[in-house]
Amino acid sequence: MSELGSAVPVAVLTAAVxxxxxxxxAHRIPDKLVGFTLINLTYTACALVLVAVNPLPAAAAWPYLLASTxxxxxxxxLLLRAYQLGxxxxxxxxxxxxxxxxxxVLSVTVLGQHLxxxxLVGVVVISCGLIGLAFSQGIPGRAQLPALAAAAGTGVMIAGYTVLDGSGVRHAGTVGGYVAWLFLLQGPTLVLVVWARRGRTLLAGAGRVLPLGIAGGVLSLTAYGLVVWAQSRGSLATVAxxxxxxxxxxxxxxxVVFRERLGRLRLTAALTVLGGIAVLELARP
Structure with a gap:
């Protein structure tokens, strides 16, 4: 395996952590609106610096940037709502x-990429493991449906922006510039949405959780920056x-942190995910 081929999975697995x-x-911050606002403000500030030191993305990348935003x-x-409810x-x-x-499915049917x-087996095995993790505590009841709907909707949006950014960065001519502008556009947009809901009281008492918000923002930008770099060089389905x-x-x-029970089914599902990773790595050219 080439040095570049080895770097892609390392970058993605680092991003996963x-x-x-x-x-x-973000989940540990009691007021989720405050937590997500601090995270977005932090990576917006980081993006301002990155915009200044990276080239401007090519014109062909901007429709992808705007749609992804x-x-x-x-x-x-949707993720914020899911964390509030579940x-x-x-x-x-x-x-x-x-x-x-x-x-x-989208990378094959829309983008014409080949798996x-x-x-394909690796993707399916990983997905089965992830589904097992999701339902390791049994079939959810009716009271959980709003939370599940928000979480499932988040998954659909994740798939959408994964394909958008995987395509957009290949048109941008600059990974750093694409990531910088993506976060610079996205960060203030969410803050304005949350501000419209909470108003001036939004950041009242935010000082107590400021370190968590700053850390979350830096980690968020770094993680997705690694993913976008990997998308510019590898298969979208494999990276995802x-x-x-x-x-x-x-x-x-x-x-460990939230004292939720691991259980045999959750452990089995986690091992299934790791098995899927091994299949993907063995299948790489």
Whole structure:
């Protein structure tokens, strides 16, 4: 395997760890509106610096950037709602677990990318493991349906912006510039949406959780920057599947930090995800 080929999965798996950690930080903040606002303000500030030191994306990339901004904003609002209504250990895997198969279907049917048999098997195995993690506590009751709908909707949006950004960055001519402008456009958009709902009281008492918000923002930008770089060089379906291994990390965070029960089924599902990763790596040319 070439050095570049080895770098792609390493970058995506690193992003998966960072993504699970920043989501855990966001869930730990009691007021989710405040938490997501601080995270977005932080990566907006970081994006301002990155915009100044990176080239401007090519004109062909801007429709993707604008569309992704809208889709990612909707995704974040839905994820915020899911965290308000449900447990981290269930909402996170549902949100993330529904994306790989959708991305695989879209990358083949819309973008015309080819998946080998081994890659397809790996994506399916990982997705089955993720579904097992999502429903490891049994079939949800009616009271959980709003939370599940928000989490599932997040998964659909994740698949959408994964395809948009995977295509857009290939038109941009600059990975750094694409990521910088994406976060610069997205960050203030969500803050304005949340501000419209809460008003001037939004950041009242935010000082107590400011370190968590700043850490979450830096980790969020770094994680997605690594993913976009990987998308510019690898198969979208493979990158998306490897990225969702963050659910394994999230399961550990849910157990250790939020004291949620791991259980035999959740452990089996996590091992299934790892098995899918092995299949994907063996299938890589």
């Amino acid at each position: 960072l993504h699970a950690v920043w989501n855990g930080l 809208v889709v990612q904003t909707i995704s974040t609002v 447990d981290f250990g269930q909402m996170y895997p549902i949100a993330r677990g529904s994306a790989p198969l959708l991305v695989a 080998g048999t081994g890659e 599947a490897l990225r969702e291994t963050s659910i394994v990390i999230a399961a550990l965070i849910a157990t």
